Amino acid sequence: MPKLKRPDRAERATDFVESLDRGLRLLAKFGVTSGPMTLSDLARATELPRATARRILFTLERGGFVATDGKLFTLTPHVLTLAASYLRSSQVVSVLQPVLDRIAAAAQEISSLAVLDGDEVVFIARGSPARVFSTGLDIGYRLPAFCTSVGRAMLGQLDNTELAAKLAAMRRETMTSSTVTDPKLLLATIMADREKGYSLVDREAEPGFRSISVPVRRYDGTIVAAINMGAHVDRVSTAEMIDRFLPLLQGGAEGVRSLLL
Structure with missing residues (x-):
């Protein structure tokens, strides 16, 4: 037998x-x-x-x-x-790095790539404009997923039931005076972002900072990462983010879809 x-x-x-x-x-x-x-x-x-x-x-x-x-x-x-091995072996990083560089040069702002790691996002690549004193999120930097534009863009991959359960279970600390922590409101926000195809977070993760993100999908539509651009609220308005940054992000994400396995 x-x-x-x-x-x-x-x-x-x-x-x-x-x-x-x-x-x-x-x-x-x-x-x-x-x-x-x-x-x-x-x-x-x-x-x-x-x-x-x-x-x-x-x-x-x-x-x-x-x-x-x-x-x-x-x-x-x-x-x-150990980190270098991950970055060298990551197809997402190798495919998206030229996109980040191109977007950063076009917008003259820093662009970043992030992935989900549990209830957090971790930034794994970035593109910077050609200027000496540029600031932004360093590679390896972590933030809670629920209050970041990259996190919300990726959490939209979950169906509503899974998303509600995940939001209720995760730790939702107040990061700034603007941070939304109510799970029902977060659920509604992420569902709306899913329909729009992008997420814009205004001063929820860090004081005085807003960012806009779009999900990065592989060939079969699965979300594998998110790319974003952010700036201080005194320099860039939400309207400018939507009008100027969003088309660049959307074009970059769509352009690599067939390349990600």
């Missing part, structure tokens, strides 16, 4: 490497502060026994990812090789 194949979930459970998971969780916890951390800090943040955290840290040190003076631990630049 042939052997029955185990369910996928069972296979995933048996293939799970707990030590690797712990090491990755510990690496991620370095971001909760802006300086070095002690063994006790890291063990507490990861909810791991001190002995376990210590073994992981010294393994990471041997691999060149962590440095220590015997008491305090810090990440090394070698950690950036």
Whole structure:
């Protein structure tokens, strides 16, 4: 009698490497502060026994990812090789980078590319106009999805039931005095944005800053990212964003649809 194949979930459970998971969780916890951390800090943040955290840290040190003076631990630049591997292997980044550069040059404003990561958005590429002192969201920067134009543009991929459940479950902190946190109002806003084909957020994520975004779809219509342009409220009005920025974003997103698999 042939052997029955185990369910996928069972296979995933048996293939799970707990030590690797712990090491990755510990690496991620370095971001909760802006300086070095002690063994006790890291063990507490990861909810791991001190002995376990210590073994992981010294393994990471041997691999060149962590440095220590015997008491305090810090990440090394070698950690950036992990992010670089993602950026080099991401088709979305390679296809969209020329688009971002072209849009930024045309509008003389910074353009950005973001993807969803849980309840947050993370910015993975940007295009800047040819001027020395340009400011904008750095690669790797994270923001809550619910109050950002890129986040709302991507959340529109969910059907109304899924979207309502996700909004109700996610953490919705007030970022500015203009942040909308009510899940019913957010649901209505994202549904309206879905119909319009773009999202415009005005001073909800950061004070004095507004942005406009459109979803980026792959060949089959699935939303895989969002591109945006933003500016300080004193420089660019919402009307100008719609009139001048939106056509550039829409043209860029539509132009790469057939290239994304």
